[in-house]
Amino acid sequence: MATKLSSRKGAKEAVGTTRNLIVVSDIHGSCKMAIPPPRPFKLTDGGYYLPSGLQKKMLVFWNEFWRVWVPKATRGEPWDLCINGETVDGVHHKSTTQYTQNKTNQKDAAIAILRPIVDLCPGRLFVTSGTPVHSGESGCDDEGVAEELGAVPDKTGRHARYELWIRVGTALCHIMHHIGTTGRTHYESSAPMGELGEALTEAGRWEDEPPQFIVRSHRHRYVEVRIPTSKGFAAVAVTPGWQAKTPFAYRIAGARQSPPQFGGLLIRQGDEEAYTRPKVWTIGRPGVE
Numbered sequence: 001m002a003t004k005l006s007s008r009k010g011a012k013e014a015v016g017t018t019r020n021l022i023v024v025s026d027i028h029g030s031c032k033m034a035i036p037p038p039r040p041f042k043l044t045d046g047g048y049y050l051p052s053g054l055q056k057k058m059l060v061f062w063n064e065f066w067r068v069w070v071p072k073a074t075r076g077e078p079w080d081l082c083i084n085g086e087t088v089d090g091v092h093h094k095s096t097t098q099y100t101q102n103k104t105n106q107k108d109a110a111i112a113i114l115r116p117i118v119d120l121c122p123g124r125l126f127v128t129s130g131t132p133v134h135s136g137e138s139g140c141d142d143e144g145v146a147e148e149l150g151a152v153p154d155k156t157g158r159h160a161r162y163e164l165w166i167r168v169g170t171a172l173c174h175i176m177h178h179i180g181t182t183g184r185t186h187y188e189s190s191a192p193m194g195e196l197g198e199a200l201t202e203a204g205r206w207e208d209e210p211p212q213f214i215v216r217s218h219r220h221r222y223v224e225v226r227i228p229t230s231k232g233f234a235a236v237a238v239t240p241g242w243q244a245k246t247p248f249a250y251r252i253a254g255a256r257q258s259p260p261q262f263g264g265l266l267i268r269q270g271d272e273e274a275y276t277r278p279k280v281w282t283i284g285r286p287g288v289e
Contacts, residue, residue, distance in 0.1 A: 016167030016269075018123055020079035022070060023175065024264040025217035026241030028134065029110030029145075030098045031089040033244040035062055037112035041099075049099045054244055054283070061262050061281045062242065066117055069279050073266045080123035082164060084217040084239060085130030085177030087114065087145040092133040097246050103141065110145045118149050127151040129160040130177045131218065169269020171212040174199065179216035179238060183253030192216070192225045192236040200234070213267055213276060215239065221261050222280045232273055239265050240280050259284055 028034035035058055036051035043049060051059065070079065087110040091101045100106060118125055127146035129139020136142070139160045146159035154161040163176040180191035195214055203210035212234050220241035226233045240261035249255045263280040 013170055014167060014172075015170055018078070018080045018166075019169050019269040020074040020077055020123075021082060021166065021168045021173070021267045022074075022079050022121075022264060023082045023084055023215050023239055023267070024065075024242065025084035025177065025239045026086045026130070026220055026243055027083065027110060027113060028089040028241070028243040029087055029113055030100050030106040031243055031246070032097050032099050033246050034089065035059065035113050035242045037109055038116060039112070041109055041112060043100055044102050044105050057283055058242065058244065058262060065264060065279060066120060070266075073277055073279070074268065078122040079266075080126065080166075081118070081121045082126040082128070082166075082175055082215075083114065083146075083151075084175055084215065085128050085139075085142065086134045086217075086241075087127070087130075087160075088134065088136075088141050090134040090136065090141060093248065095246070095248070107141065107144050107148070111148055114145070114149055125149060125151045126164050126166070126175075127160045128164055128175060128177050129158075129162060135160070165211075168213075168267045169274045171267065171269065171274035172209055173213040173215065173267060174211040175215040177217050179218055181219055183255075185254055185258075188221070188223050188254075189225050192223060192238055196225060196227065196234060196236040199236075210234065212274065213237070215265065215267070217241070221258070222263065222265075222278050224276065224278070235276060237265055237276055237278065239263075240278075244283070 036055045040048040040050055088106040089098050129135050129142045142160035151159040153159050166173050199214055200210050214236040217239045219238050222240045224237040226235035240263040242262055244260040259282040261280050261282055266277045
């Protein structure tokens with residue numbers, strides 16, 4: 001039976017077990033344009049992969065995000081972590097940007113990247129599955145990484161679940177990887193607004209509690225849309241990723257001119273209300289000749 005609205009007049013408002021949820025996505029382990037393992041990574045056939053200059057710059061952002069921004073943004077409080085899809089890059093589109101296309105190596109690389117963060121996390125770990133071309137059919141490659149890292153399984157036993165419903169303080173949140181894309185910036189908010197409208201419509205049809213916050217990923221670009229509601233507001237946010245521009249991005253309208261975005265999102269229960277707070281970096285333009 002569907003859960004009925006807990007926010008109706010006279011009903012006690014539900015409160016989640018966490019006040020802080022960090023969401024990051026699109027790790028793309030094994031891609032030369034993504035976050036590298038923190039130490040030289042040993043490959044199956046011998047030898048080691050060392051990060052490029054670009055990856056070293058990304059590591060500065062990565063380390064600042066976890067070591068400086070997260071403790072400050074959460075006010076030093078405990079936090080849960082959601083990795084919203086695509087822990088590995090996969091073997092896809094005849095691409096040559098992976099430093100290994102060995103799936104075992106890719107899984108090990110993702111674990112090497114994420115294990116220090118999971119060890120740093122004082123709360124629970126959740127993982128969602130990403131696009132099949134990166135994460136494998138039915139998210140099988142994300143599943144292997146999520147199980148190894150100890151992600152909380154859903155009721156079916158999946159460690160890399162298709163979607164996550166979680167309550168952060170008083171805010172019900174719905175998190176999954178996929179969302180529609182666009183080639184033009186003036187349509188960038190269209191799919192998020194559509195996602196929010198569909199969520200509210202479906203909740204109304206079945207008298208379920210609507211989510212206050214919806215989080216999606218996949219685009220590697222941050223955008224947030226919010227609308228007023230009887231509880232204050234509802235919002236949908238699309239997270240930035242942790243992968244720089246691949247050759248594919250240079251062929252896409254909008255993306256081909258946009259600098260890459262790196263970062264993540266905090267959903268937090270404040271003293272007065274729940275809110276979202278993003279952190280986004282970019283490396284800017286290449287040098288002028």
